[in-house]
Amino acid sequence: MSFTQDYSGSALNGAAKEEGATAGDNEDENCCICLDTFKNKKQLKCKHEFCEDCLSKSVETMGPICPLCKYVFGRIQGFQPDGKMTWKTKRTSLPGFPGCGTIVINYDMQGGRQAARHPNPRPDNEVIWHNIHHKTSKSGGPQCFGYPDPDYLSRVREELKVNGIE
Structure with a gap:
């Protein structure tokens, strides 16, 4: 696919969150994609959080769209012909x-x-x-x-x- 994967500033709400908790978070929360403990947690502007690798794999298949709420966080290029x-x-x-x-x-x-x-x-x-x-x-x-x-x-x-x- 041809789109911009930008996991900084414009695409995500801040930089990678590897430590510290946000409001409502606790360290026992899991990624909703892999169902495992967060690894390199990333938070989108829509506030949904994912492991960095899980989010990258989701972007490869769905494009820059939140897997939960479908918030678009990057440029999408479709499958249309010229x-x-x-x-x-x-x-x-x-x-x-x-x-x-x-x-x-x-x-x-x-x-x-x-x-x-x-x-x-x-x-x-x-x-x-x-x-x-x-x-x-x-x-x-x-x-x-x-x-x-x-x-x-x-x-x-x-x-x-x-x-x-x-």
Whole structure:
């Protein structure tokens, strides 16, 4: 994966905590990943703590995301192919959203396939930006990633909130 692993300052809440306790901590606490006593304890800004090696292995598989609360503590690069994104607005409404305009996003992906490192490379995957689902059809309802979908905006708001955007 291609992201910045920065376990200092910006990514973590301070430097490594190998000694001393923080509020609510006691020396008998264990890492929730390996279930063993902390080794080189690291604390993220979200206050969750892990062994340095456990956090590094988690970052290798999940990216710089807290394994407990999904707080993003670094730069994430997805599995998308090279390409370009453009957008435009239209005055037309979509089913279920009368009187609202439409934002049309166009993706021009070179070769049309996700990169080989993607866990499931296919040309027809749903479009997702860091766990934020996008609609890819004007019709067909939620089962076809389309409209009408009365719960879509509330789901997107929740997905944004999980990613720290309110």
